[in-house]
Amino acid sequence: MDCSSWVNTSLDLNIRPHHHMLNEEVPKKEVERDFFLSGKRSSVKEETSGALEDELKRVSAENKKLTEMLTEMCENYDCLRRHLAEYMRNNPQKDLNTTNIPSKKRKSDTGITTTTTNNSNSNPMAINGTSESCSTDEESCKKSKEATNKAKVSKAYVRTESSDTSLIVKDGYQWRKYGQKVTRDNPSPRAYFKCSFGPSCPVKKKVQRSVEDQSILVATYLGEHNHPHPSQMETSPTSGSSRFVSQASVPCSSASLSSSSVPATTINFDSKKSNSSTTNNNHTNTVDAAVAKNPKPKPDSPEVPQVLVEQMASSLTKDPNFRAALVAAISGRISHIN
DNA sequence: CGGATTTGACCCGCGC
DNA sequence: GCGCGGGTCAAATCCG
Numbered sequence: 001m002d003c004s005s006w007v008n009t010s011l012d013l014n015i016r017p018h019h020h021m022l023n024e025e026v027p028k029k030e031v032e033r034d035f036f037l038s039g040k041r042s043s044v045k046e047e048t049s050g051a052l053e054d055e056l057k058r059v060s061a062e063n064k065k066l067t068e069m070l071t072e073m074c075e076n077y078d079c080l081r082r083h084l085a086e087y088m089r090n091n092p093q094k095d096l097n098t099t100n101i102p103s104k105k106r107k108s109d110t111g112i113t114t115t116t117t118n119n120s121n122s123n124p125m126a127i128n129g130t131s132e133s134c135s136t137d138e139e140s141c142k143k144s145k146e147a148t149n150k151a152k153v154s155k156a157y158v159r160t161e162s163s164d165t166s167l168i169v170k171d172g173y174q175w176r177k178y179g180q181k182v183t184r185d186n187p188s189p190r191a192y193f194k195c196s197f198g199p200s201c202p203v204k205k206k207v208q209r210s211v212e213d214q215s216i217l218v219a220t221y222l223g224e225h226n227h228p229h230p231s232q233m234e235t236s237p238t239s240g241s242s243r244f245v246s247q248a249s250v251p252c253s254s255a256s257l258s259s260s261s262v263p264a265t266t267i268n269f270d271s272k273k274s275n276s277s278t279t280n281n282n283h284t285n286t287v288d289a290a291v292a293k294n295p296k297p298k299p300d301s302p303e304v305p306q307v308l309v310e311q312m313a314s315s316l317t318k319d320p321n322f323r324a325a326l327v328a329a330i331s332g333r334i335s336h337i338n
Numbered sequence: 339c340g341g342a343t344t345t346g347a348c349c350c351g352c353g354c
Numbered sequence: 355g356c357g358c359g360g361g362t363c364a365a366a367t368c369c370g
Contacts, residue, residue, distance in 0.1 A: 176341090176343085178362070179344090206361090
């Protein structure tokens with residue numbers, strides 16, 4: 001209610017809410033007038049301004065802390081990104097795909113795999129698990145290019161209970177299964193789903209268990225939902241968290257990566273090359289790629305899950321959508337407190 | 339009974 | 355041209 005929380009901060013926490021004006025035009029005149037009107041009221045004003053100052057300090061400190069945390073996360077992210085780039089250089093053959101089995105794959109399937117192997121790093125539009133372009137070096141790419149231009153492709157890895165044999169990835173959307181196949185390179189069946197949000201939504205997904213680790217489900221999403229996330233429709237629009245879920249863009253952002261319900265992430269196929277020089281909007285791709293690389297937990301690297309968590313956290317903090325949601329959430333919280 | 343799932347058949351693109 | 359394999363269709367079945 002009061003204006004104390006609306007300090008201009010480096011986090012841009014204050015997006016000029018209506019309170020804001022209290023600090024500007026209106027108060028000046030009113031304070032002046034009040035001052036002349038009654039001394040009693042001016043003392044009240046003094047008290048209030050003291051409280052406001054305190055509040056201001058508190059919020060500023062809070063803001064500073066948040067900024068520091070953010071900076072730290074960003075540094076971690078950069079560090080991880082460098083490591084990833086280095087790793088990619090050292091292991092150019094290893095793909096993001098969970099199947100390391102070299103297969104004489106056909107191109108239709110590899111509208112996906114081709115995009116992973118060529119220079120899609122120049123794709124500034126790829127955001128959060130999307131691959132839109134095949135590059136130029138393959139003619140055969142034409143068709144998959146068409147396809148991928150129409151349907152964005154993203155991938156998510158979801159750890160499930162080992163006892164859980166279903167091919168269900170809970171990402172918040174409703175899916176209708178329309179087929180199941182056993183593919184050659186993987187003994188476990190692949191399930192095909194369409195978004196059940198009417199025929200208007202073209203999104204499809206494939207779900208299959210990872211070859212290396214049967215407890216990991218690999219969900220491949222094709223296309224973008226043209227409707228809001230169900231959770232967004234159900235919950236109040238003022239809820240910061242729900243807004244975040246919906247803004248986490250694209251398909252599948254809320255699937256869980258582990259049994260402990262770590263928020264999941266979308267994986268970009270071509271992101272492994274999504275270059276490290278890109279800034280801001282693309283950084284998530286690189287990290288997602290790193291995540292994508294890790295679905296098969298290496299026995300000799302027990303720290304992997306933690307790394308995943310850190311990567312996701314870093315990725316999230318770099319995500320403008322997430323930041324916007326964070327700002328909204330914090331702003332809401334602060335104003336709620338007041 | 340209606341919607342969701344299952345599953346065998348079919349289609350189509352690709353490699354040989 | 356043929357065979358293979360992934361993706362989709364649609365009838366049958368299941369389930370609430």
